[in-house]
Amino acid sequence: MYSPQIILEASLNGLMTGAVYALIALGLTLIYGVLHIINFAHGALLTCAMFAVWIAWAVLGMDPYLAILPLVPLMFALGYGLQRFVIGPASHGDDGNILLVTLGLSIVLENVLLALFQSDTRTLDTDYSFQVVALGPLLLSYPRLIGLGVAVVVTGLLWLLLNRTDTGKAIRAVAKEKLGANLVGIDVPHVYAVTFGLGCACLAVAAGLLMPTFYVNPRIGGAFVLVAFTVVVLGGMGSIPGALLGGLFIGVVESLCGLFLGDSLGQIGIFLIFIAVLLVRPTGLFGAKA
Amino acid sequence: MTARDLIPIAVLTILAALLPLVVTSSPVLNFLVFMLIVALGAQGWNILGGFGGQFSFGHAAFFGTGAYATAILQLHYGVNAWAGLVLATVAGGVVGWVIGFLSFRSGLRGSYFALVTLAFAEVFRILANAASFTGGAAGLLIKLDVRAANLQFDDRAVFYWLVLAFVAAVLLLTRWIQRSRFGAQLVAVRENEDAAKALGVDSLKVKLRAIALSGAVTALSGCLYAQYFLYIDANIAYGSWISVELLLAPIIGGVGTVFGPVVGALTLHGLGEIAKQFAGRIPGIDLIVFGGVLVLAVAFARGGILGLLERLRDRGRGMVTRGPKEVSHAGR
Numbered sequence: 001m002y003s004p005q006i007i008l009e010a011s012l013n014g015l016m017t018g019a020v021y022a023l024i025a026l027g028l029t030l031i032y033g034v035l036h037i038i039n040f041a042h043g044a045l046l047t048c049a050m051f052a053v054w055i056a057w058a059v060l061g062m063d064p065y066l067a068i069l070p071l072v073p074l075m076f077a078l079g080y081g082l083q084r085f086v087i088g089p090a091s092h093g094d095d096g097n098i099l100l101v102t103l104g105l106s107i108v109l110e111n112v113l114l115a116l117f118q119s120d121t122r123t124l125d126t127d128y129s130f131q132v133v134a135l136g137p138l139l140l141s142y143p144r145l146i147g148l149g150v151a152v153v154v155t156g157l158l159w160l161l162l163n164r165t166d167t168g169k170a171i172r173a174v175a176k177e178k179l180g181a182n183l184v185g186i187d188v189p190h191v192y193a194v195t196f197g198l199g200c201a202c203l204a205v206a207a208g209l210l211m212p213t214f215y216v217n218p219r220i221g222g223a224f225v226l227v228a229f230t231v232v233v234l235g236g237m238g239s240i241p242g243a244l245l246g247g248l249f250i251g252v253v254e255s256l257c258g259l260f261l262g263d264s265l266g267q268i269g270i271f272l273i274f275i276a277v278l279l280v281r282p283t284g285l286f287g288a289k290a
Numbered sequence: 291m292t293a294r295d296l297i298p299i300a301v302l303t304i305l306a307a308l309l310p311l312v313v314t315s316s317p318v319l320n321f322l323v324f325m326l327i328v329a330l331g332a333q334g335w336n337i338l339g340g341f342g343g344q345f346s347f348g349h350a351a352f353f354g355t356g357a358y359a360t361a362i363l364q365l366h367y368g369v370n371a372w373a374g375l376v377l378a379t380v381a382g383g384v385v386g387w388v389i390g391f392l393s394f395r396s397g398l399r400g401s402y403f404a405l406v407t408l409a410f411a412e413v414f415r416i417l418a419n420a421a422s423f424t425g426g427a428a429g430l431l432i433k434l435d436v437r438a439a440n441l442q443f444d445d446r447a448v449f450y451w452l453v454l455a456f457v458a459a460v461l462l463l464t465r466w467i468q469r470s471r472f473g474a475q476l477v478a479v480r481e482n483e484d485a486a487k488a489l490g491v492d493s494l495k496v497k498l499r500a501i502a503l504s505g506a507v508t509a510l511s512g513c514l515y516a517q518y519f520l521y522i523d524a525n526i527a528y529g530s531w532i533s534v535e536l537l538l539a540p541i542i543g544g545v546g547t548v549f550g551p552v553v554g555a556l557t558l559h560g561l562g563e564i565a566k567q568f569a570g571r572i573p574g575i576d577l578i579v580f581g582g583v584l585v586l587a588v589a590f591a592r593g594g595i596l597g598l599l600e601r602l603r604d605r606g607r608g609m610v611t612r613g614p615k616e617v618s619h620a621g622r
Contacts, residue, residue: 037401038401038404038405086585089589090585090588090589091588091589092589092592095400095401096345096400097588099345099401099404100541100584100588101584101585101588101589103534103581103584104580104581104582104583104584104585104588105581105585106581107534107577107578107580107581107584108578108581108582108585110574110577111573111574111575111577111578111581112574112578114573114574114577115572115573115574115575115578118573119573218574222530226408226409226412229405229408229409230409233405265416265420267416268413268416268417271409271412271413271416272413274405274406274409275392275406275409275410275413278393278396278398278402278405278406278409279392279393279396279398279406280396282396282397282398282402
């Protein structure tokens with residue numbers, strides 16, 4: 001009943017959705033890896049970025065892919081400011097508090113968006129939203145293919161940034177040993193804020209890639225953030241290649257579960273994997289031993 | 291427990307019980323009943339999260355189980371509503387124990403425990419939304435048949451007293467936990483699990499007992515919710531919002547204290563109502579207030595409102611200021 005072609009097509013589609021999951025998870029895992037916190041505001045920040053892309057299109061007539069360019073520094077600044085002036089000072093350096101502060105932030109952001117935009121679902125259309133690319137017998141969605149390519153490039157850039165620049169070196173130093181980094185003269189609160197900003201900048205890219213084929217409403221971030229948590233845990237908290245591979249894998253799992261179990265149960269595969277990984281190997285597939 | 295432990299609980303309960311004699315408007319009573327149901331569920335969260343330091347982000351798993359258990363038992367098996375209430379509470383305890391067994395056995399703590407509870411609640415939500423015996427996406431309606439035997443009353447005040455009685459009972463339970471050996475062991479596990487183990491505390495057993503109790507109390511609140519509104523669906527019962535709400539109340543009121551969850555629920559919903567009065571047409575305004583209060587509470591009032599009051603009292607007496615006694619530094 002399921003021909004190999006359908007299964008292959010579903011897998012490839014999943015791979016391409018997974019690329020966007022990977023981008024969202026990339027920001028989350030970076031923040032976790034350095035600050036050792038789970039950023040519950042990640043979903044709400046993604047929603048903000050998606051609304052920004054939508055506004056750029058609706059008001060300024062800007063192409064969603066082009067909107068990524070100004071949005072990346074904007075989201076970086078937003079993330080930097082949030083960590084530097086809200087999350088950092090409010091949480092007094094306690095992990096449990098950071099969890100709660102980011103949760104509070106996500107509630108505020110989500111409902112401010114709700115107050116501004118109501119709960120309507122918004123879409124934008126471009127010439128290429130439904131364009132397909134023929135690859136042999138397979139038809140692949142053009143915007144999703146772009147998404148896959150960009151996700152891989154961004155992962156590579158982030159890896160280069162962390163491993164080949166001084167900023168990256170400082171970030172890795174703080175992630176390894178906060179006190180030691182402080183002693184050699186690294187401004188730890190600044191590095192924290194830069195990391196948070198980078199995590200948010202990843203969301204700007206993800207939002208630009210999502211909008212041509214997806215929709216936005218004030219609650220949409222929640223759906224992505226749970227998936228992103230799964231990706232992060234699966235890939236190993238803090239691992240960048242883990243986030244990319246985990247994201248792609250989860251995309252395929254979701255797509256295949258949707259194919260075999262139907263849409264309403266499609267996501268359950270993700271959460272079962274999530275629970276199983278947490279219970280059996282909480283350090284993930286690529287994570288260092290805790 | 292001594293008389294000093296019991297008197298504040300008794301006095302507050304009696305005062306609260308007199309309220310419906312003064313206030314008869316049904317919107318106000320509705321508000322009070324809903325607030326007490328949230329307070330009850332939050333008391334459940336507080337047993338595990340406050341005293342045990344295990345922050346759950348998925349208490350909807352228990353709330354929803356209580357709500358669905360009573361609805362399904364009544365609708366599909368013709369079980370009496372009161373028996374349904376007892377069975378729903380037990381079901382919550384069992385689900386709590388199972389989730390606890392799976393996650394604590396694997397040594398999940400802090401953020402990892404928060405995430406796994408979130409995932410369990412989400413799995414339950416998707417299943418309840420898809421399965422036919424839970425009514426799928428349409429949800430379940432409990433048949434309207436107003437009789438005391440059915441746990442349905444034509445006077446809202448009676449339901450208010452019923453929920454209040456449960457809240458008071460859990461206040462007593464919480465006070466007992468605080469004074470008991472079990473409570474001391476639970477707090478020891480919260481403060482430093484390895485040290486507690488070294489002193490011979492069976493931390494797995496203590497945590498399992500806490501999560502089972504916690505799940506049972508929260509399931510009871512879910513059951514009362516279903517019984518009051520006579521309707522539930524997957525997004526109400528297992529939605530992430532209820533998980534957040536049950537955690538907000540104790541954090542705002544005073545985590546790991548006896549009265550914290552009730553104070554927090556009253557404060558949050560009171561502020562939410564006030565915000566709605568001022569800006570009623572802006573959707574989500576009450577939730578903006580919730581989130582803002584949470585950030586402010588963490589930033590400026592460690593130990594919540596009760597912790598803040600305690601510090602003010604100490605300062606008033608001219609004592610050296612110190613941190614609140616019962617603050618939890620959970621999440622690790």
